[in-house]
Amino acid sequence: MKSSSLPMFHAWFLTTILVSGLAQSTSLYTDPRDVPMKEYDFIVVGAGTAGNVIATRLSEDPTKSVLVIETGIDDTDVLPVHVPFFGFNNEGSIVDWNFTTVPQKELNNRTISVPRGFVLGGSSSINLMIWTRGSRDLWDHYAKVTGDSSWSWDALEKYWDNASTYLDSTISTLVPPTSNPAIPPTPRSDPTLSNGNGPVLVTRPNFPTELDDKVINASMLLQQKNPHSRFKDTVDMNTGGSIGFGYNKETTGHGERSSSATAYLHPALNSQRRNLNVLIQTRAMRLLQSTNTPSNSTTSNDHSSVPHFNQVEVAQSIDGLWVSAGLRFKFSARSEIILCSGAIGTPQLLLLSGVGPKDELKELGIDVVADRPAVGKNLCDHPMLLTMYNVNSNQTFDDLTRNPALQEPLLEQWQSNRTGLFPNTPSSVLGFMRLPDDQLKGVQDSASGPHAPHLEMLFADGFLPLTEPLPANGHFITVLNAIVAPKSVGSLILASAHGGMFTHPFIDYNIYADPFDIQAMLQAINDTETFLSTAPWTRDNFIISVAGRNSTSIGTKEEKLAFMKDNTITVFHPIGTARMGSKEEDVTDSRLLVQGLKGVRVVDASVFPTLPECHPQAVVYTLAERAADIIKENHRML
Numbered sequence: 001m002k003s004s005s006l007p008m009f010h011a012w013f014l015t016t017i018l019v020s021g022l023a024q025s026t027s028l029y030t031d032p033r034d035v036p037m038k039e040y041d042f043i044v045v046g047a048g049t050a051g052n053v054i055a056t057r058l059s060e061d062p063t064k065s066v067l068v069i070e071t072g073i074d075d076t077d078v079l080p081v082h083v084p085f086f087g088f089n090n091e092g093s094i095v096d097w098n099f100t101t102v103p104q105k106e107l108n109n110r111t112i113s114v115p116r117g118f119v120l121g122g123s124s125s126i127n128l129m130i131w132t133r134g135s136r137d138l139w140d141h142y143a144k145v146t147g148d149s150s151w152s153w154d155a156l157e158k159y160w161d162n163a164s165t166y167l168d169s170t171i172s173t174l175v176p177p178t179s180n181p182a183i184p185p186t187p188r189s190d191p192t193l194s195n196g197n198g199p200v201l202v203t204r205p206n207f208p209t210e211l212d213d214k215v216i217n218a219s220m221l222l223q224q225k226n227p228h229s230r231f232k233d234t235v236d237m238n239t240g241g242s243i244g245f246g247y248n249k250e251t252t253g254h255g256e257r258s259s260s261a262t263a264y265l266h267p268a269l270n271s272q273r274r275n276l277n278v279l280i281q282t283r284a285m286r287l288l289q290s291t292n293t294p295s296n297s298t299t300s301n302d303h304s305s306v307p308h309f310n311q312v313e314v315a316q317s318i319d320g321l322w323v324s325a326g327l328r329f330k331f332s333a334r335s336e337i338i339l340c341s342g343a344i345g346t347p348q349l350l351l352l353s354g355v356g357p358k359d360e361l362k363e364l365g366i367d368v369v370a371d372r373p374a375v376g377k378n379l380c381d382h383p384m385l386l387t388m389y390n391v392n393s394n395q396t397f398d399d400l401t402r403n404p405a406l407q408e409p410l411l412e413q414w415q416s417n418r419t420g421l422f423p424n425t426p427s428s429v430l431g432f433m434r435l436p437d438d439q440l441k442g443v444q445d446s447a448s449g450p451h452a453p454h455l456e457m458l459f460a461d462g463f464l465p466l467t468e469p470l471p472a473n474g475h476f477i478t479v480l481n482a483i484v485a486p487k488s489v490g491s492l493i494l495a496s497a498h499g500g501m502f503t504h505p506f507i508d509y510n511i512y513a514d515p516f517d518i519q520a521m522l523q524a525i526n527d528t529e530t531f532l533s534t535a536p537w538t539r540d541n542f543i544i545s546v547a548g549r550n551s552t553s554i555g556t557k558e559e560k561l562a563f564m565k566d567n568t569i570t571v572f573h574p575i576g577t578a579r580m581g582s583k584e585e586d587v588t589d590s591r592l593l594v595q596g597l598k599g600v601r602v603v604d605a606s607v608f609p610t611l612p613e614c615h616p617q618a619v620v621y622t623l624a625e626r627a628a629d630i631i632k633e634n635h636r637m638l
């Protein structure tokens, strides 16, 4: 039993056209033999969300050379990456690694998909563009866990500002199309929140759907009825307290997706930075200690016996199970290797380099360089349940999803002037909630603090075919319930040493292993039923029934438990596999250096010690801006 991911817009899937008009940069290489140098000051592994921030910031210093190695393809000509409404179409396509989990015991042994960007921009090029910053409590918790106050919310304010710029849609060039009969848009934003001055563009949704008002009004009504209600309205969820229902902000600007590739990397390459070289379609296979670095120095330096990685071995293809040695190339780093390969790629690369739990490595025949038991452990993601409802409306996206002919004029419109439906993502409203106090009595709170949520509710004005195919008839909405502070923790281990980075690892989220998470999801289902029984939804009998059922309710507790097992996936937010912390057993220290090694830093979602209770890309960008500053400080850079 495998949950299928069905692309919504088959017609455009294989179409690639030049969308951004970017000139092909001369510093973008597809063959390792063409790369001008063998040695760089810094090597960044992975041109993903964090990697492009690091590469761009470090190469601001013209005296330092930076090589970026990315296994994925150039994003420039991949249309579905750039059209925001196609946000869901990239999963399972040429820009996805296509990982899956091992069978999940509590999900009837279903395997679920683990999409990860295989493209410049990494997952920021294929994600759903939701821009949530998390709570003040989240960062303050990281400061506490690392014993380093420079990770606190207040200390990070300037890095948040340097990562993004919020474009109020009233000043953007976009206009909602006149043909849409829905209510006018009323997205709100806290005017006291800084708009920032960084490269990533952030916009509020500006194509109204019939759901927007219903969601906002329902949360307001529930809050008015009971001031202590767990349903709250919020004007802006990015101001430090992240709880409440409101409009999403999204990483789009001028009608296109804003990724770390379009915002950071391409502008840096196009500004002719000679010290920045990017090698794509090339996989880092492992890190090596160069033979001319004596492992036992004659100095009395305590670190003299610490393994020092200063080379990256790469390959472009695989021959059977083995990558043939003749096709491997090496690049050296004078200062540092920075791993930005993401929460799946980074631990896999460390393990293949002999850095990980020693028994696991020995069993696979990998020479142990450093026994680091936490590498690959602490893997977690947000469990997410999709419920589709039949609705009494003809305005949902379902007709569009079914009929490519209806998409054509919208795509033409997007191409001609970036207006209409397609500059928007398929979802514009969401809400975050705490669990009820009685569920937290006597147990450790899984959230970072009292202002951090446990649950999230997202809404889409159509049937999202992520767990079930779209029915041939009918109109639907999708409610997505996520546990943003789960307790279940899993792991990533190598499936084999054969094939190196070309062999998918065993990814186990261990979903619902902790009964706390099952209770939390049951609560989320109840909350959805409460939410949908308010006037904005019951008026005109808008909600007809749960798709494929007779009732607006999923049913008894037993039926809800069964429904959860059959339909839970995740929000695609894995973290934690190279966690930072203050203890010896943590993979990195608070300056993101891998403990027990010299010369290797990790900057990506794998360092988060606990799950951000939000969509994490903003957290990753902020981490990366801070990390760039740490590295510059360490090497006294400009």
Ligand SMILES: Cc1cc2nc3c(=O)[nH]c(=O)nc-3n(C[C@H](O)[C@H](O)[C@H](O)COP(=O)(O)OP(=O)(O)OC[C@H]3O[C@@H](n4cnc5c(N)ncnc54)[C@H](O)[C@@H]3O)c2cc1C
Pocket: 045, 046, 047, 048, 049, 050, 051, 069, 070, 071, 072, 091, 115, 116, 117, 118, 119, 120, 121, 122, 123, 124, 126, 127, 128, 129, 130, 131, 132, 282, 283, 284, 285, 340, 341, 342, 343, 345, 346, 349, 501, 571, 572, 573, 574, 603, 604, 605, 606, 614, 615, 616, 617, 618, 620
């Ligand atoms: C489908 C999907 C939807 C999402 N929706 C949202 C959302 O709406 N909002 C939000 O905030 N977050 C969302 N996320 C999560 C968010 O995008 C990620 O948490 C974030 O982008 C992770 O950044 P990263 O730098 O850690 O890794 P990535 O951005 O994934 O970068 C890792 C890069 O390393 C490369 N790489 C890996 N191994 C190697 C190797 N051996 N050699 C060379 N290159 C390598 C990869 O190809 C990739 O480009 C979503 C994620 C997905 C997949």
Ligand SMILES: *[C@@H]1O[C@H](CO)[C@@H](O)[C@H](O)[C@H]1NC(C)=O
Pocket: 092, 093, 094, 095, 096, 097, 098, 118
């Ligand atoms: C992921 O799957 C799609 C569809 O089968 C395929 O086109 C793509 O090449 C795969 N991605 C990778 C990195 O192999």
Ligand SMILES: *[C@@H]1O[C@H](CO)[C@@H](O)[C@H](O)[C@H]1NC(C)=O
Pocket: 105, 108, 109
């Ligand atoms: C899941 O697989 C395990 C191991 O194969 C098996 O013991 C268990 O019964 C299976 N569970 C279900 C619900 O099929």
Ligand SMILES: *[C@@H]1O[C@H](CO)[C@@H](O)[C@H](O)[C@H]1NC(C)=O
Pocket: 158, 159, 162, 197, 629
């Ligand atoms: C943030 O950006 C501004 C303007 O580009 C720059 O002057 C400043 O040095 C940056 N700060 C950090 C911490 O990177």
Ligand SMILES: *[C@@H]1O[C@H](CO)[C@@H](O)[C@H](O)[C@H]1NC(C)=O
Pocket: 295, 296
């Ligand atoms: C390094 O030092 C250790 C302990 O002093 C010693 O056992 C080992 O043989 C030395 N290795 C090399 C390569 O000199």
Ligand SMILES: *[C@@H]1O[C@H](CO)[C@@H](O)[C@H](O)[C@H]1NC(C)=O
Pocket: 392, 393, 394
């Ligand atoms: C949807 O369209 C059908 C067929 O045109 C019509 O009968 C029905 O009343 C419409 N429903 C709504 C809610 O507008």
Ligand SMILES: *[C@@H]1O[C@H](CO)[C@@H](O)[C@H](O)[C@H]1NC(C)=O
Pocket: 175, 412, 413, 414, 416, 417, 419
């Ligand atoms: C955008 O282009 C469409 C045609 O594709 C046209 O109908 C519309 O008026 C244009 N809008 C603006 C603001 O130029």
Ligand SMILES: *[C@@H]1O[C@H](CO)[C@@H](O)[C@H](O)[C@H]1NC(C)=O
Pocket: 519, 522, 523, 526
């Ligand atoms: C959900 O609601 C049902 C019926 O209203 C109740 O019996 C059950 O305890 C609730 N479950 C949770 C987890 O709140």
Ligand SMILES: *[C@@H]1O[C@H](CO)[C@@H](O)[C@H](O)[C@H]1NC(C)=O
Pocket: 213, 214, 217, 535, 536
């Ligand atoms: C939401 O509330 C506004 C203001 O009270 C009202 O004008 C609008 O009709 C309501 N919409 C829905 C769907 O309830």
Ligand SMILES: *[C@@H]1O[C@H](CO)[C@@H](O)[C@H](O)[C@H]1NC(C)=O
Pocket: 548, 549, 550
């Ligand atoms: C709907 O309800 C009827 C009568 O209660 C029942 O016979 C039928 O099987 C139900 N259908 C579904 C899809 O649950």
